[in-house]
Amino acid sequence: MTVTTITDAQLAPKDYASDQEVRWCPGCGDYAILKAVQKACADLGLVRERTVFVSGIGCAARFPYYMSTYGFHTVHGRAPAIATGIKLANPELDVWVLTGDGDGLSIGGNHMLHVLRRNVDLNIILFNNEIYGLTKGQYSPTSRRGTRSPSTPLGSIENPVSACAFALGAGARFVARSIDTLQAHLIATLKRAHTHRGASFVEILQNCVVFNDAVFEHITGKEVAPDAQVLAEHGKPLLFGKNKEKGLRLKPGTLALEIVAATAGDVLVHDETNRPLAQLLAALEPPFPAAMGVLYCSPAASYERDVYAQQAVPKGNSDLDALLNSERTWEVVP
Amino acid sequence: MPTKAEQSDLFQAVHGRNADAPLAVLAPASTADCFDIAIEAVRLATKYMTPVIVLSDGYLAHAAEPWRIPREADLPRFPVTYRTDPEGFHPFLRDAETLARPWVRPGTPQLEHRIGGLERDYDSGHISYDPDNHARMTKARADKIAGIANDIPLQHVSLGDDRGKLAVVGWGSTFGAIHQAVKIARDEGNDVAHIHVRYLSPFPRNLGELLKRYDRVLVPEMNNGQLVKLLRAEYLVDAEGFSKVTGKPFRVTDIVQRIRGGAPPPSEGSGLGGEAG
Numbered sequence: 001m002t003v004t005t006i007t008d009a010q011l012a013p014k015d016y017a018s019d020q021e022v023r024w025c026p027g028c029g030d031y032a033i034l035k036a037v038q039k040a041c042a043d044l045g046l047v048r049e050r051t052v053f054v055s056g057i058g059c060a061a062r063f064p065y066y067m068s069t070y071g072f073h074t075v076h077g078r079a080p081a082i083a084t085g086i087k088l089a090n091p092e093l094d095v096w097v098l099t100g101d102g103d104g105l106s107i108g109g110n111h112m113l114h115v116l117r118r119n120v121d122l123n124i125i126l127f128n129n130e131i132y133g134l135t136k137g138q139y140s141p142t143s144r145r146g147t148r149s150p151s152t153p154l155g156s157i158e159n160p161v162s163a164c165a166f167a168l169g170a171g172a173r174f175v176a177r178s179i180d181t182l183q184a185h186l187i188a189t190l191k192r193a194h195t196h197r198g199a200s201f202v203e204i205l206q207n208c209v210v211f212n213d214a215v216f217e218h219i220t221g222k223e224v225a226p227d228a229q230v231l232a233e234h235g236k237p238l239l240f241g242k243n244k245e246k247g248l249r250l251k252p253g254t255l256a257l258e259i260v261a262a263t264a265g266d267v268l269v270h271d272e273t274n275r276p277l278a279q280l281l282a283a284l285e286p287p288f289p290a291a292m293g294v295l296y297c298s299p300a301a302s303y304e305r306d307v308y309a310q311q312a313v314p315k316g317n318s319d320l321d322a323l324l325n326s327e328r329t330w331e332v333v334p
Numbered sequence: 335m336p337t338k339a340e341q342s343d344l345f346q347a348v349h350g351r352n353a354d355a356p357l358a359v360l361a362p363a364s365t366a367d368c369f370d371i372a373i374e375a376v377r378l379a380t381k382y383m384t385p386v387i388v389l390s391d392g393y394l395a396h397a398a399e400p401w402r403i404p405r406e407a408d409l410p411r412f413p414v415t416y417r418t419d420p421e422g423f424h425p426f427l428r429d430a431e432t433l434a435r436p437w438v439r440p441g442t443p444q445l446e447h448r449i450g451g452l453e454r455d456y457d458s459g460h461i462s463y464d465p466d467n468h469a470r471m472t473k474a475r476a477d478k479i480a481g482i483a484n485d486i487p488l489q490h491v492s493l494g495d496d497r498g499k500l501a502v503v504g505w506g507s508t509f510g511a512i513h514q515a516v517k518i519a520r521d522e523g524n525d526v527a528h529i530h531v532r533y534l535s536p537f538p539r540n541l542g543e544l545l546k547r548y549d550r551v552l553v554p555e556m557n558n559g560q561l562v563k564l565l566r567a568e569y570l571v572d573a574e575g576f577s578k579v580t581g582k583p584f585r586v587t588d589i590v591q592r593i594r595g596g597a598p599p600p601s602e603g604s605g606l607g608g609e610a611g
Contacts, residue, residue: 020448020460020461049440049444049445057451064450065448065460070440070446070447071448072449072450073449073450074450074451086440090440092441093440321405324403332400
């Protein structure tokens with residue numbers, strides 16, 4: 001199998017938009033993500049007919065209708081299965097999966113686990129708004145304890161799953177996090193994800209203005225953002241704060257992080273190939289800052305590559321007639 | 335019951351789909367038939383661009399019979415023609431005969447389109463909540479499956495005459511038991527025939543007319559009466575159910591006794607299900 005890279009450098013972001021009216025609630029974070037994806041497509045010069053967006057069910061799942069590429073709006077939680085089939089049928093296609101916290105981690109949690117561990121070459125974008133928006137605001141698997149919603153009127157008593165920690169646990173080889181409103185960072189992250197061969201998983205913190213407004217305000221708010229976000233960049237120290245005056249280091253004698261002054265000599269330098277470090281970063285909760293950027297990137301052979309490699313090896317039993325007539329068969333002679 | 339012989343998923347296969355969207359359902363009558371019916375399912379699936387369910391059961395899976403091994407070269411092939419011409423293209427253009435949509439492979443230039451589970455416009459495939467369009471699309475989905483009836487064999491009578499006092503109508507793995515029972519009953523002088531339905535959705539187009547030529551229709555099933563309800567609903571025939579839901583297949587004597595007098599056959603320990611219909 002050879003994969004040729006054909007790009008179309010002539011296209012602008014608007015050329016990746018379909019002629020359909022975009023229908024999300026006014027102010028929804030999904031608009032910013034759509035814009036970022038279209039910009040990333042243009043920057044990457046993606047060829048429209050070779051690009052496929054696949055979604056499950058939910059607000060995020062309307063995404064393919066708004067792209068001028070091929071698109072499939074499929075079964076709740078099962079976009080990874082259909083995307084795997086598309087990629088296997090034609091590995092030269094550029095296949096993206098759009099999902100949400102409910103679709104990808106609850107209804108399709110099982111599929112997400114397996115597509116990540118199989119390492120199919122897909123770009124998987126998970127819109128996390130910590131709520132079921134399309135069904136009008138029930139708590140989701142990423143909703144924090146205490147979340148009050150129509151289905152948890154007394155507050156959720158469930159412990160949320162961390163999307164990035166889940167992806168790492170499932171064996172993902174590329175795990176990144178960004179925010180709908182961080183356009184430049186988001187576009188750069190999507191482009192990095194695209195260049196990664198194998199499953200790339202990007203969690204985007206996305207504001208649901210109607211049913212879960214400002215749920216990430218403690219991370220994304222202008223005032224708090226410098227202290228509440230640490231940008232993970234490969235080879236650079238994990239610093240944060242208004243003046244980058246704080247840093248993360250390994251707490252001596254433990255496998256846990258702690259916050260120290262940037263001047264401390266042993267601030268950790270981000271190594272995106274270090275899985276244990278990625279797991280520590282993915283799981284950070286207040287009072288720690290939330291980690292943004294490429295938390296983990298360590299490419300390995302992708303699933304479809306191995307499938308085709310296995311198929312290319314000649315096998316002894318490829319003759320169907322010989323196979324059917326082998327073992328205990330006999331002929332009745334009249 | 336898992337791992338046991340039962341036919342209790344017929345309703346789920348025929349009616350189990352979301353949103354009033356039917357599909358094709360076939361049932362092999364014997365172990366050997368499993369091979370042929372799988373090929374038939376692929377023929378219909380590719381020609382009509384629809385999912386096709388093949389309903390087997392534990393009895394068939396565990397049974398064995400002599401089977402003439404086909405030669406690969408003799409097996410039918412169902413090549414699909416992929417559209418590449420952008421002129422006048424819509425993803426929901428339908429073939430006049432089959433109502434199937436064009437096959438388009440992602441990667442084909444200028445045929446980019448989006449397709450999904452929301453209701454879409456009859457031609458363009460764009461999301462559409464237009465009331466008339468939804469009614470038209472719902473009908474189109476039903477007509478597509480119904481049209482398969484014109485492309486499958488007419489229902490034949492496996493044993494006996496094509497009219498008379500009693501037709502015993504079965505489907506799936508009960509073929510052997512019904513066939514032997516009808517043979518015995520006929521040898522005893524009973525006016526009885528065996529009809530075995532392989533195409534459960536849609537039904538062969540002569541099935542209703544055929545059933546109406548018998549005074550009585552008896553439907554033995556390893557469930558609580560599912561095919562019998564489909565036949566009654568579809569054709570307004572006064573079909574009688576004969577249920578056995580013990581996880582064990584019908585015995586020939588179960589059916590012979592029922593044909594003879596309609597008296598419930600003696601229990602074989604695990605009990606027989608009640609009548610339905």
